[in-house]
Amino acid sequence: MKNKLVTTNDGSHSIFNPEINETYHSKHGAIVEAEHVFIKNGLLAENKSQFNILEVGFGTGLNALLTAQKAKQKNITINYHGIELYPVPKESYIELNFTDLIGEDKSELLKLHECSWEKGNKINDFFKLTKNKISLENYKSDTQFDIIYFDAFSPEKQPHLWNEEVFQNMYNLLKKDGFLVTYCAKGVVKRTMKAVGFEIVVLDGPPGKRQMTRANKFTFEK
Ligand SMILES: C[S@@+](CC[C@H](N)C(=O)[O-])C[C@H]1O[C@@H](n2cnc3c(N)ncnc32)[C@H](O)[C@@H]1O
Structure with missing residues (x-):
């Protein structure tokens, strides 16, 4: 069965995967x-001018696109691995409407998808992308x-x-002060993260979800 383009509640596209019966993003808005x-709870939660970021599940490239846009706006240098x-x-x-909605040229998304795999690609002065299949x-x-x-995709x-x-x-x-963020706040997932040493911080979720999780490598001073 083929993946299908869908429109979420904020007007942005997502992809529905019929094999596992799950959409790449929340139906409340990708x-x-x-x-x-x-x-907000990842890139902008830390005040640094340079980041190494790893994305698990590069998919539509939406997270990379938004991160690259923010990097340009805020003069942050990003070394992004997906x-x-x-x-x-x-x-x-080519059908995805993200760039229209965030005021970027379509070419910004195409560059992310069409650059080579398994090597570092300079996307612009602020954003380097390495994709691994x-x-x-x-x-x-x-x-x-x-x-x-x-x-x-979800733990279910x-x-x-x-x-x-x-x-x-x-x-x-992760670096010693690094952290992981995810949309998921399931108890079993938080317990698994805790078991390997993460400190768990539960944050308000996006629309339609009560909570999300930030997992810190080291416990921050309270
Ligand atoms: C929830 S989607 C998120 C995609 C992406 N972050 C986005 O914004 O479009 C999960 C992604 O993980 C990918 N995936 C599935 N199994 C995987 C695996 N074993 N290793 C790496 N990626 C996988 C899927 O193909 C899909 O693109």
């Missing part, structure tokens, strides 16, 4: 969700990350991507 979980096992095909990504379970990197955008649909081994790997890939 852009609104990404802005809340990954930009893992994706099933890249979105051209027939789908690999399963999260096999991912290794010499880079240490400031932030991980953990945007896998892909429990093997939310287990202790995966989160141990995520923990090890």
Whole structure:
């Protein structure tokens, strides 16, 4: 069965995957969700001028696009790595309406999709992108990350991507003051993260979701 383009409640597109019966983003708004979980509570939660960011599940490129836009606006330099096992095909990504809605040229999204895999690509002066076509379970990197955008399909649909081994790997890939953010706030996921050493912070979720999670590598002073 083929993936299908859908429109979410803020007017932005998402993709529906019929095989696992799940949409890439919240039906309440793809852009609104990404802005809340990954930009506001991820990128903008730390006051740094340079970030190494890892995204789990590059998908439509929405999180990378919004991060690149913010980087340009705020003079932040980003070294962005994205893992994706099933890249979105051209027939789908050319249809996505994200750039129209955020006031960017369509070419900004196309650059993210059409640059090479398995190598670093300079997208602009502020944004370097490395895409790896690999399963999260096999991912290794010499880079240490400031932030991980953990945007896998839900633990109900892909429990093997939310287990202790995966989160141990995520923990090890973070810098000592690094953190992971995810839309998911399920109890079992928070307990698994805690078991590998993360400090869990529960934050207000995006529209339609009560909560989301930030997992800190080291406990911050209270
Ligand atoms: C919830 S979607 C999010 C996509 C993306 N962040 C976006 O904004 O479009 C999850 C993504 O994880 C990818 N994925 C599924 N299994 C994977 C695996 N084992 N390793 C890496 N990525 C995987 C899917 O293809 C999909 O693109």
